[in-house]
Amino acid sequence: MNAIKKIAARACAISAGVVFYSQSAWALLPIEHWTEPSGAQVWLVQSPALPMVDVQIDFDAGSRRDPAAQAGLASAAATMITKGVRAVGDAPAIDENALGEAWADLGASFAAGADSDALSFSLRSLTDPPLLARAAQLASRQMGQPAWPEEIWQRERARWSAAIREADTRPGTVAGKAFAKAVYGSHPYGQRATAETLAQINVADLRAYAERNIQACRARVAIVGAVSRPQAQTLVSTLLAHLPSGAPCTALPPVPAVQPLAKAEEIKIPFQSAQAYVLIGQPGFKRSDPDFLALLVGNHILGGGGFTSRLTEEVREKRGLSYSVYSQFAPGLNAGAFAISLQTRPDQAAEALKVSRAVLERFVAEGPTEAELQAAKDNLIGGFALRIDSNRKLLGNVVNIATNGLPLDYLEGWTDRVAALTVADVRAAMARKLSPERMVTVVLGAQP
Helix, strand or coil: CHHHHHHHHHHHHHHHHCCCCCHHHHHCCCCEEEECCCCCEEEEEECCCCCEEEEEEEECCCHHHCCHHHCCHHHHHHHHHCCEECCECCECCEEHHHHHHHHHHHCCEEEEEECCCCEEEEEEEECCHHHHHHHHHHHHHHHHCECCCHHHHHHHHHHHHHHHHHHCCCHHHHHHHHHHHHHHCCCHHHCCCCHHHHHCCCHHHHHHHHHHHCCHHHCEEEEEECCCHHHHHHHHHHHCCCCCCCCCCCCCCCCCCCCCCCCCEEEEECCCCCCEEEEEEEECCCCCCCCHHHHHHHHHHHHHCHHHCHHHHHHHHCCCCCCCEEEEECCCCCCCEEEEEEEECHHHHHHHHHHHHHHHHHHHHHCCCHHHHHHHHHHHHHCHHHHCCCHHHHHHHHHHHHHHCCCCCCCCCHHHHHHCCCHHHHHHHHHHHCCHHHCEEEEECCCC
16 A cells, blocks of 8 residues: 555656646657457557556447437446446455545546547556556456446436436526527437436446447547557456457447528527526537538637637627627537527627627628638647647547547647638638528527
8 A cells, every 4th residue: 555655656746847748749649549359449649758547448328329218328327337346256346435445545546427429438547567457457347347236326316316406497507408409309419317317217227228338349448648559458458358348349320410400490488597598509510520620710710719709809898798708619429519608688688699690690601801810820729739738638639539530640730730721711611511590599588
């Protein structure tokens, strides 16, 4: 125990003394990719500055694969995988409290979570060989030998249901749910867990979901840290050792595409609130879309660039209609939503909506000015180093590359591709993806 704590303390001291890499140093770190005998896909960046490693293991088992009647199933499975390990052979059972103590003793961390597109596991550990081996073995047991304790699922379900009921009293939650339902229709991206859907999930469902989806041959493993390729291969083999194997996996059923909106729709929701909530949007695009960078730059100018954006200038600065107004795209494996969001006084909601629509329509029709485009490029390129200035941030970028089938040198050419964009590129991309005349508008809490 003391030896492990000394190793952890030494690593913290090293970390405190290491300054951030320059942009070029980070960008030039090569990404290695290979397929394990199990069928698992691996992406590795060898980053030797610190004696640590970050690992993320993703499975195509996010909420977009939840049955509608059991919305929340992926997140429930991720939650319960962290709540205990069952006894297998000579390996003893470990309850949730003992698991927490074990990770604290190792000076490492392990977590599970689910979003729309993936069920994910993350591990962070020092790379001292005995310590890393123990951390990998414990993580492997959690992923492959969860206990699924019935009483804890009952507790977690009750807690989650109560949190949903409380959230449903908040105006932002009510507006957001109405917006998602209108934008996505029956697509799984629009599903939200409710107390009713959680009541339809039992321990047998959680176990079946994990056995069906969490298989070694379906794993996408991203690794960033002070490990060589042979060490990474050993690490992956250990982590996946307790998962069902048998590559190649049978193909997962396709998730239907998000359908474009046929016409505009305006939804007005009466609500007693100090602020009115306004959302305008539509389905956007997949993250793998070749227009991504042009749309990133275009949205930065429109409403994603903070105080320098057009929406902020027109809605907040010139007219004082809202403290904060922004736009964003949320691309994923399916087409995520584009949304403009703002809050305003109830008596100003109609004017704020009118101005926001006018800004959007003009931007889609005309695109940015040369000055706006150059300012956006300068900001995004100048901030690129901050996207990759730690192992964890770099890991997120590697996961993005792995998930969306991007080229291994994607990061190396990022700034050059942004710099090469023209006004015509941005205007054409925004016009291809956005249809202001067919958007959903949700207005909650406005004065009649």
